[in-house]
Each structure stands twice: as C-alpha cells, then as structure tokens.
Amino acid sequence: MPELPEVETVRSGLAKWVTGRRVSRVEVHHPRAVRRHAPGADHFAAGLVGRTITGVRRRGKYLWLPLDGPGEPGDAVLAHLGMSGQLLVQPADAPDEKHLRVRVGFADGGPELRFVDQRTFGGLSLSAGGADLPAEIAHIARDPADPEFDDEEFVTALRRRHTGVKRALLDQTLISGVGNIYADEALWRAKLHWARPTETMTRPAARTLLGYVREVLGEALRAGGTSFDTLYVNVNGESGYFDRSLNAYGRDGEPCRRCGTPIRREPFMNRSSYRCPRCQPRPRHPRT
DNA sequence: CATTTATCCTGTAAGC
DNA sequence: TGCTTACAGGATAAAT
Secondary structure, three states: OOOOHHHHHHHHHHHHOOOOOOEEEEEOOOOHHHOOOOHHHHHHHHHHHOOOOOOEEEEEOOEEEEEEEEOOOOEEEEEEHHHHHEEEEEEEOOOOOOOEEEEEEEEOOEEEEEEEEOOOOEEEEEEEEOOOOHHHHOOOOOOOOOOOOOHHHHHHHHOOOOEEEHHHHHOOOOOOOHHHHHHHHHHHHOOOOOOOOOHHHHHHHHHHHHHHHHHHHHHHHHHHOOHHHHHHOOOOOOOOOHHHHOOHHHHHHHHEOOOOOOOOOEEEEEEEEEEOOOOOOOOOOOOO
16 A cells, blocks of 8 residues: 555656656546546646656655646646556556556657556546645645654644544644554554554654654665555556565564564554554553 | 544455 | 455545
8 A cells, every 4th residue: 555655666766767758648548547637537638748747746645747838837747546556657568457547658659657546546637736736735744754844843733633643643634644554563663552642642752653653664665665465566567575574564463573462453444453462552541 | 623434446355 | 166245545525
C-alpha cells in the first residue's frame, strides 16, 4: 500500500523518466481513473496534450506533475495511487496491462507513462494553476520529510486532539504520508498502543513518536518501500524489500522482536492493527 | 465544531 | 470442487 516511502520512490523514478518531455497522446481507458477531474475524461486528455512536464513533486501520498505551455502556465497533473495504483514507464510497444487506466504518450516516441490500477481507488486529474501546490490538496499537511515541517506545531496539534494516537497519525491534515503500515511500525518502536489518547501524551513523548515516524519512513525509503505482492512497484515494475524489516505489521502470531510475545492483529477502523500485547499494552482509558 | 463511520473497488485466500 | 465470506485500506462524504 503506497505510503510516503513508496510514493517518494515512484516520484524520484518518474522525475528521471518524464521531466522535460512533451505529451503527444492521452488515452483514458476507465472513467473512474479521472473521476476527480470534474470536466471529464476528454477535457483531461485535451488539456494535457502538447504540454511539457517540468518535474514531479510530492506532498504526503500525493504526486503532481507541473506542466509548461502552451496553455495556461502553472497547471499540473495531480495523481494519487490509492491502494493499488501504479505509475509505470513502459516502452510504447509493450502490451497493455490488464488494469491499464490511462496512457500518456510522448512526442519523442520514447517510453509511455501508464497509470495502472486494479482496485481503482487512485486517480489522475488536471489541476488548474496547481503547479506550486494544487488547491485540491491544500488541506493536506506537510509530511515529515518536508524541510518546512514544523515539529513543535505538530506536537501541539497532536495534543490538542481528543482521539487515539493511531487515528491522529493517519489523519493527513495533521501529518501526511503515514498509512496503516508505518503507523503500526512507529507505534511499535515507540511502545505505544494505538488507542492511547492523544491529549494524555506529554510533549516529549509526542516528539519521540515523531522521531520514530521519521526513522521508519526513512529506512523504508532507503529500502525502496514495502511490497507484499506485485501491487506496489516502482516505475520500472520492481518491488521494494522493506517488508523484511517490519516489526509489527502483518506479523500476527509471530514473536515480537523485542520480547518474544506473539504479535496480535486486532480490528481497527474497518482494517487491522498489529501490536505487541506486552510492549504496547492497552491504556487505562483507551480512545478508539 | 470535532470526531467517527461507511463507502468506493477487485483479486486473493480462507472456510464451509 | 465450488461457492461464500473476509480482507487488503486511502480519502472523503455522511453521520453522530
């Protein structure tokens, strides 16, 4: 599931392959892939043809590709991978992927950019004037890899919440880029239960947790991200290998690497949480 | 207003 | 064997 490390891996790969190239052809194979583009698929395609991609930027789990002329300067293609979205760079004569949703061809005749998405939770849109920061994602907080992320502001905002700490980590308006996998991993490192009330966390404890979030995201990025199957891949279709380094996520029944107690999976927000029952005991007054 | 829940989707795997 | 059910989960609209 693409979280910050996976999306950043895709961003850097894309930057190398599509920057400076002029779009010559756009095909939308599934309307759901551009559902966030209100004017529709044809408008999306027409707005993209003839423009040059000037780079690839990211905030949290969102990517955007700023565009240069000939239209209004400052537009961008906004992309979210959802759960199963892939942005692949493929030779133009490569066979279509089963779940190919959008094809972007280039005037130089080189490799195509393809958006492939099995579960169709992801999508592309054309953001007017969104080259610097698309208005559609202005509500998304900076991510902890952003040099302008304000640690003290995060600590204050976290403690102002009245919710469980994992809910807060997953709230992209508070801190972006963290999903279910890395939330569980950071909480394991911090020895915190997911239902720990945010308002009872001390400032030092909140800073420590943030440190672990940064640490695990950084390690995962250096490993090329986490892959459990072929759903998350970089632009060349290759998997990352951070799954071997996971301490909690997906390890139901396996021994905690700190104390040996079996990791437990439990329902959380219509999904799952993994924790060590001994290292991360339930708080006295849990907030779920 | 803040917070929580339901919903979108499809392939895989487990269970009967 | 074949069918049904659970699960994966990010973002957001709707509900509380």
